Structure formats: C-alpha cells, structure tokens
Amino acid sequence: MTQQTKIEWTDFTVNFWEGCQKVGPGCDHCYAEARNQRFHGDNWGPGKPRRYVKGGIAKLHKINRGAEKFHEENGHWPRVFCSSLSDIFDNAVDKVWRMEAFSALEQATDTRPQLLTKRVGNVFQMIPPSWAMHWPAHVGLMITVVNQAEADRDIPKLLDIKARLGIPWVGLSMEPLLGPVDLAQPYAGPLHCAVHCKDHCTAHGDEECPKFFDGIDWVIVGGESGHQARPTNPQWFRNLRDQCDAAGTPFLFKQWGEWVSVSEVEGPGRHHRFDDGRTVRRTGKKLAGRLLDGREWNGVPT
Incomplete structure (x- = not known):
C-alpha cells in the first residue's frame, strides 16, 4: 500500500x-x-x-x-x-x-x-x-465554503447537482473558516431561485426552500495555517458543531490552525481578541492541535 x-x-x-x-x-x-x-x-x-x-x-x-x-x-x-x-x-x-x-x-x-x-x-x-x-456510487463531492456569502451562493448549487445526478453524498469543507455560517437557514425561495432547481425542489409555490442542511451529508471545519494565517473565532466552530449535532450531520473538526482558543491551549503567543470578547493565541499549528472543547470530533458520512 x-x-x-x-x-x-x-x-x-x-x-x-x-x-x-x-x-x-x-x-x-x-x-x-x-x-x-x-x-x-x-x-x-x-x-x-x-x-x-x-x-x-x-x-x-x-x-x-x-x-x-x-x-x-x-x-x-x-x-x-x-x-x-x-x-x-x-x-x-x-x-x-x-x-x-x-x-x-x-x-x-x-x-x-x-x-x-x-x-x-x-x-x-x-x-x-x-x-x-x-454518477458512480463510490464517488462523493464536496465544495469549499469559508463564509456565509459562499454558503448562500454555492450550497444551493451543490444540492441541485446532488439531486440531478444522484450523487451518493455531498459535503462542505469549511477551511479556512473566515466568518460565522448559518447552515440551518433556508436558501432563496423557489420564485427567486438562482440555480433553477425547480424540477427537484421539495418546496411549493411561495413556501420557503429547504434549509442548507437538507441534503448535506458531511461538514469539515478548520482554521488557517501558514505564515499569514487569519484567526478564527472559536464560537464559529462551536456554532457549526452544534448545528450539525442538531441536524444529525457528521461533523469533523480538522484543526485550529495557527491560532487556538486561549481556553483550549495554554502557552506563549500573540493574542487576537474578537468583538465578542473571545480570544485566540498564536501558538502554531502543531501546538494548537485539533481538540475542540477538550475532545476530537471525527464524524464521517457512512
């Protein structure tokens, strides 16, 4: 091998x-x-x-x-x-x-x-x-989504493609996560649909379209690594984890990246404070690790 x-x-x-x-x-x-x-x-x-x-x-x-x-x-x-x-x-x-x-x-x-x-x-x-x-039954498809704007633009397209082609599973790679993302909200209604998925739409008339989660089989999240890495607010990770838990969607936390929550890893390093008061420390990817609230999250689609 x-x-x-x-x-x-x-x-x-x-x-x-x-x-x-x-x-x-x-x-x-x-x-x-x-x-x-x-x-x-x-x-x-x-x-x-x-x-x-x-x-x-x-x-x-x-x-x-x-x-x-x-x-x-x-x-x-x-x-x-x-x-x-x-x-x-x-x-x-x-x-x-x-x-x-x-x-x-x-x-x-x-x-x-x-x-x-x-x-x-x-x-x-x-x-x-x-x-x-x-579509081959052993092949899955994922897209990169790093903020709400990309979620609003691309997830409906992904779900449309899944329905049209019969893709067995689709997922989101949300790395580097650059902002909060709400996956529980519905995307544009059928009368304003930008992806022309009406042939596969489960909504009718003026009813709201399905939520982003309806059809998403996997969510991977992670922070950025490298010399110019941007910090991620720990609450953005936690919110996605909790959304996945509520929806029954497998969630995998890949890494903190260069910046880690001060509540997760102790040690030296430059600090960054977000507007909500949450603070991260630049420790480097290796020391930051991939524990979120003290444990690994390794969900995968079946």
Missing part, C-alpha cells in the same frame, strides 16, 4: 495534475500554491500552465488494488482526496487530462474518492456524459 496522508479527513491523496487559480478569499494564502513555488513551479494563476502528474492515475490504481487489505485493517474502504494540489473542475485544465482522471476514478470501485472543488458551477458541464446519466 502506498504512503498515507496526514490529512485528518482522508486516507490518501491523488493528484492528476498540479496548479490552479485563486477564486475566493479562502484561496488567499493557498498552501498548494506556496508548495508549488517552494519547488520552483510556475503553475498558479491566470494563463499559467498546469503540470501533469505522470504517476497520479497509477497511484489511484495501486490504492484500489490494496483496498481490500486496507478495509480488513481499518474497517472502511480507503478514502481518497483527489486533487489536493489542484481542482478537478478547473477551467484551465486540458480536457483530455480530465477525462483520463474521470475514467480512472470510475474504475477504482474499491476506493471512496472525495472530489473537492471551489467551482461547483462547472460540475455538470465537465463530467463525462456517462456520469450525467449515472
């Missing part, structure tokens, strides 16, 4: 190419861009070429071949985060590369691929025709 990753919510990472372009505030201090620059790459930004990863598909096949043994040892099929250094729905990627990746993903039936994108609006146009007719 190939080397596993240290990312808390997955078992392996696979990249079919490397490179991307910033599309939102969560991208401001992108770890993958910094890594690319550290190794003297030039694959980030408008017009920059993406770098094909020759061993990406072979790695996925290798994980699939060892999946049964992994299942015996770990009690679940190997979760594979696809495109940790890119976005599989990136407009700038060669279509041939993307079709090769989709073909490999479809064949890797003993893995549990996790497709994560910041471009949910591209999904329907970029998947193969066969996926539009029958």
Whole structure:
C-alpha cells in the first residue's frame, strides 16, 4: 500500500495534475500554491500552465488494488482526496487530462474518492456524459465554503447537482473558516431561485426552500495555517458543531490552525481578541492541535 496522508479527513491523496487559480478569499494564502513555488513551479494563476502528474492515475490504481487489505485493517474502504494540489473542475485544465482522471476514478470501485472543488458551477458541464446519466456510487463531492456569502451562493448549487445526478453524498469543507455560517437557514425561495432547481425542489409555490442542511451529508471545519494565517473565532466552530449535532450531520473538526482558543491551549503567543470578547493565541499549528472543547470530533458520512 502506498504512503498515507496526514490529512485528518482522508486516507490518501491523488493528484492528476498540479496548479490552479485563486477564486475566493479562502484561496488567499493557498498552501498548494506556496508548495508549488517552494519547488520552483510556475503553475498558479491566470494563463499559467498546469503540470501533469505522470504517476497520479497509477497511484489511484495501486490504492484500489490494496483496498481490500486496507478495509480488513481499518474497517472502511480507503478514502481518497483527489486533487489536493489542484481542482478537478478547473477551467484551465486540458480536457483530455480530465477525462483520463474521470475514467480512472470510475474504475477504482474499491476506493471512496472525495472530489473537492471551489467551482461547483462547472460540475455538470465537465463530467463525462456517462456520469450525467449515472454518477458512480463510490464517488462523493464536496465544495469549499469559508463564509456565509459562499454558503448562500454555492450550497444551493451543490444540492441541485446532488439531486440531478444522484450523487451518493455531498459535503462542505469549511477551511479556512473566515466568518460565522448559518447552515440551518433556508436558501432563496423557489420564485427567486438562482440555480433553477425547480424540477427537484421539495418546496411549493411561495413556501420557503429547504434549509442548507437538507441534503448535506458531511461538514469539515478548520482554521488557517501558514505564515499569514487569519484567526478564527472559536464560537464559529462551536456554532457549526452544534448545528450539525442538531441536524444529525457528521461533523469533523480538522484543526485550529495557527491560532487556538486561549481556553483550549495554554502557552506563549500573540493574542487576537474578537468583538465578542473571545480570544485566540498564536501558538502554531502543531501546538494548537485539533481538540475542540477538550475532545476530537471525527464524524464521517457512512
């Protein structure tokens, strides 16, 4: 079996190419861009070429071949985060590369691929025709949401895509969390629907649309790491945890990042005080850890 990753919510990472372009505030201090620059790459930004990863598909096949043994040892099929250094729905990627990746993903039936994108609006146009007719039952889809504005804009699109394509599970990667997010509120009513999901809508007439939580199967949250990391208010994490608990949605707290609540970890470090009085201390990612209110939160979708 190939080397596993240290990312808390997955078992392996696979990249079919490397490179991307910033599309939102969560991208401001992108770890993958910094890594690319550290190794003297030039694959980030408008017009920059993406770098094909020759061993990406072979790695996925290798994980699939060892999946049964992994299942015996770990009690679940190997979760594979696809495109940790890119976005599989990136407009700038060669279509041939993307079709090769989709073909490999479809064949890797003993893995549990996790497709994560910041471009949910591209999904329907970029998947193969066969996926539009029958989305592979072993593949899940996640989107990045870092604030309420992104939640309002992109979650309805995700839920529409889930309904239209029959995706088995969808989730939110809320890292770095840059503001409070209410997932319990309804999105725009059917008469003002921006995603044209009326064929799949469970509301009628002027009734309010379903809440964001209706259809979301997993929520991952975390703070920002790196030299320029922005602090996250501990209450934003707690509110999402409590919302997930009330909705029965699996919740995974990935990390504090560079800043941690002063009530969680003691030690030296620069302080940041939020308007509500809650205070975080910059201790560094390793010391900050991933305990929230004294425990780990490791929920995953079944």
